[in-house]
Amino acid sequence: MIAQPVSTFTGPEIDWYALSPLLVLVAAAVALLVAGALTPPWPKGGYAIVTVGAATASAVLAIIQWQNISDDGPSTLVAGAVSFDLSAMFFTITICVAVALVALLTDDFLRRQALDGPEFYALYLVAAAGGIVMASANDLIVLFLGVETLSLALYVLAAADRRRSKSQESGLKYFVLGSFSSAFLLYGIALVYGATGSTNITRVVVYLQESVPLERFDALLLTGVALMMVGLAFKIAAAPFHVWTPDVYEGAPSPVSAFMASAGKVAAFGALVRVLIVALPFYREDWQPVVWVLALVSLVVGSVLAVVQTNVKRLLAYSSINHVGFVLVGIESAAHRAGAVDSGPGVPSVGVYLLAYTVMVIGSFGVVAIASRSGDDATSLDSFRGFATRRPVLAVAFTVFLLAQAGVPFTSGFIAKFGVVQAAVEERSYAIALIAMLTSVVAAFLYLRIIVTMWMSEPDDASVELAGAGTSNSWTGTLSIGLAAGFTVAVGIVPGWLLDAADDLTQFAR
């Protein structure tokens, strides 16, 4: 006779309403997948509209939660596993914006490729849910679950263009390198657990606060921090962990590249903020120099190597590495006051940069997706010769996105770059602020190179041939690029509301 154990387990309380932005995305993904598989192909744009609806609903719920958090202060959910604070909601909204814009682009893209189906959209939604879990995790294991959910969906998406071998190649490269970096992250989490006795960020912080420095397992913990930084630096594609980026972005379908460059990086930066600034402020003197070097190398590698590229998608990939450098400048300046009650202007500047960057990078890849026609391979710089005479409106939009990426005033890019550099100067990180501004001059050259190719060079034989069939696009692509361009200019002219909202990103749930 087995003795009946006394029931000691009580499940954590689950605040379903607070989790609703996440639940909407997951439910929409599953519903889309099952309904899409059981019914004949939906009318054009049907899958994309459902996806945009789900992303919008999730963003609206996140805005409502934003109000609640502003009133009641940050807290944690599901027994301390998920943090419920303004920065989690800000990253949620940013990722939802990315999903909505990319879903519209994907509809346009899939119609040209005659590949329509619900799978793309369901994977976007699942990836977004994973990204939100990453950015709002309050437990390192939950963070890892988010990383895997996001990454697995992205591996499949990168290889989703079944007819192009380059897409398959990109998916496989991303899969092999990505799982390698996930292993680094997991090993780092394990070592931090070994050193502190918990994976929960709250308990890690409490342990580090209460223990005497001599009693800590510093070697174990610092090795763990280093390994976690390797894993996350790979996910944000910071140099020197950037080598996969150009190949993967070039091979993946253009809308998927846009999604990886936007939502993927936003989520990974959210996770980086959680791990470094929230969980490990006591070791900031150890990890801050590492962030400094990552920022420096990303800034230089991204801008200098972009200059010699001849493929627009590769060029945008390198420019995204340069942008990562800028965001890391923001993280570096946030590090100065990590752990304080008011963590200073660093994290708000990171938030603004990521939102502005998300919109303009999706717009840029969207124009490339339309310009590269049905085969998705006319992405060399030469194929953009005389683009302005073929598609003047698209060329204007592309010019706006490129100027924004260069940081020209009256665009969101200027506000974003100004924010991180200002934060760095405020915290007296003059050197990295100066380097960031210098590399943005180098980077401006490459954006101008595309603009000059579009507007000033005569079309040659090859690009005249491109002017033929297959360049048309549907209203969804136009809508997505129009919204992105509108946002880029609007934030550039009236930035106050966004800066005010981001100013509240300084308090974290602990």
Add this chain to the structure above:
Amino acid sequence: MGQYLPIIVLAVLAALFGVMTLAASHLLAPRRPSDAKEAPYECGIVPSREPPERFPVNFYIVAMLFIMFDIEIIFLYPYAIGRENLGVYGFVAIMIFSVLFFLTFVYEVARGGLDWGPVHRSRDLSADADIVSPERTSASTVRHVGLDGRPAGEEAA
């Protein structure tokens, strides 16, 4: 460091065993090579033809189904044993898990994961409207052999 000693000893023993086995077989084994032994995937029989280059990959979808059910069982058995202690929370959690699992199963079957044999795709016939039009009957399209139904005068031809 003392607690790691068994692991290090085990690693050294494993390495020694590997090296010694290789060395022993190198020194002791008689060498009588033949075609059958040199062939890749040697099993004693000389392959008579090249293996087929393309093969159906349906098996991997079945393997995926197997893994799905495997994972569900892995979670269901511990739940079944600990059900009384886990209470309502455990029940809700396992229900969410089961529903998600079932829906992915529906997806796979609906996408043809269990369809075997040659692929039958439904085809849109609107492009072939003139071929399948009701005007085309066996009388209008098939040339009859013999004199029945032939217009007069064609007999000579």
